Amino acid sequence: MSKSVVDKYFPELTVSLTILLFVVSLFTMKPVVFPFFAAIASAYITFPIFQFFLRLFKNRQIAAVLTVVVILLSILGLILVILPTLVKQIQGFVDYLPVLMARIDFYFKKYLGKKLFAGKLSPENVRSVFSLIYKNFSVSNSATMAAVVQKIFSGVFSIASIVINIVVIPLLSYYVLVDWENLRELYLKLIPRDYRVETAVLIDRVNDSLSGYIRGQLLMAFLVAVYFSITLTAAGIKYSFLIAVVAGIMNMIPYVGFFTGFVPSILLAVFDNGDLFHIVAVLLIFLSEAALENVIYPMVMSKTTGINPLLIFFAIFFGATYGSFLGIVVAVPVVAMILPVFDSFMFKKEGKL
Template identity: 45%
Template sequence: MSRYLAEIYLFTTIVVLIALLFLLKPAVMPFFIASTVAYLFHPLFGFFKKSFKGNVKLAAASTLAAIGLVIFITLFIILPTIFEQVQSFITYLPTLMQKLDAVIYKTFGEHLLKRFHFNAEGFHEIIKELYSKLGNLPIGNLLSKLFSGVFSILSILINLFVIPFLTYYFLTTGDKVLELYIKTAPKRIQAELKALIDKVHSSLSSYLLGQVAVAVFVGVYLSVGLWLVKIKYALLIGFIAGVLNMIPYVGFFSGLIPSLLLAAFDNGTWSAVIGVLIVFLTEVGLENLIYPLVMSRTTGINPILILLATFVGGYAGGFLGIVIAVPVAVMAVPIFESFLEKKEGSIATGGNG
């Protein structure tokens, strides 16, 4: 087993960090958020560092300013527009469901439901009750339930100061922290451990870069495309499809299905339906062209593995589990690949491990 010590050491570290995150969530969450933000914006930090001729402090300060600008635009420009469309959509939902109900009742209620001995009138009443319930969901209550109990005002104020400070720390001393971690390992595996960490970093950074770039493209392209086709809530649909794009197939269908429903029952024209199909089909084609361009190398992550990681993460850890599941899977793949390469090499040379 000694030949696999580097893989075991790194994998154990990842497992321990995940366990600490869930067991000590309130205490370590600022560190998790800050380290994640620092990692995501490290390429920008590198750009500023090069531009300022190695001035690490100025580069970190500039990176924090850029992060602040992104947060400001998100909080005060993008999210208010999104929430406004969410409120409008919830208000409009009963009308949309009435139109959908009329088609379902006419098509299925009079034919298929009777053929299979379903009570068509009862089905009709269920649909009416459903859209009446949905229509009574105010967005204010929905959002308050979503966020209530997550953060207190005090913790928010503390984190507003702590997280930027920690982010600055991770940006300026991240390399030193990594070197210190490597030195905690047995000396005979330190070089191998560093090489393995480089592989994990390459895989994770490549994956995240591709996902962020493609998510932005999908969100913008679908929002503009659906707006041109005159589909209601184009920005909301594009935003949701972009955010969910990291989960294979989920982002695509979460945008396509409501767009087709709105095209068919709100616009009510075949041209709108065809327009929606053209927008989504061209988006898929362009995404397949763009994704390889923004990837520094192929991560080799199977879509089924991503789906499995997402479902397992959600089941085991709720929303936080969903957030970290795919990145953890992406980090684990190079570790297991290294393990298998050594295993195959051991078999080929007749070693016993």
């Protein structure tokens, strides 16, 4: 590669190598790097709150402290308010699942001449599996819980590290919020002077893309969960809160959130409620959600952070294959960071920059 080509694409190469180095270090030194990753993610999510407090008090330290307090209160609210309701609905769903499956089997036997869940997929077997999973995740069985968490999260979220991270991550979030500009300037000082201005512009584009994607997706997930929770509850669909939470989380994957909520809702409407009103209600709820999302999504997500759904699916499958659960978490944010770099490279290649 000639020197002129290196000069031309130096900012893109530098930022790309930085992203690659961060990802590699995250997977090779998870216990060390993960708290910083989580702190940066928390800072990105809560940055609008930080800006609000900064405008109000004109002091970065006070604004950062208050933002961290908001983070801690949100976690506390999740643990004390949302989690107990969610666990209760999961237990109720596990207990009700055999009844629902038996009703589905009854209608399949009646109209198609055979059962859907015959043999190994009997309601009793499925209930046993769900009961075992629920038991393994029960807080009363701390040894099993520690083993399950350790296995799923590959050591990142062991019981000891959870306790440490509860203290460390908010503290690191405080320093990220306070010293973000200083960290940015320190990074730029490592770049040769001739490339600093262009690299700074590219860093800002990457920052805007990542922050816009994270906050936009989380806001959409929250709005979808609230909408489904209210409408499905009003329609009289069982376990509406559980369906809404799962659909909201899965909504960050294109199309998956819609079907994750629709399938159990329509099954409950048909085989539990069993009347035309509930079936039509569920259809209207999900059709209206799809219509509303098409209006709200462009308002929440800026055009620069729009990622092709196929690219999102590829990133998630790639992350799951090579990085387990942590790979799924970081896959799409990494794509959100890479896209502005790729765009800048293509603009230069085509002579537009």
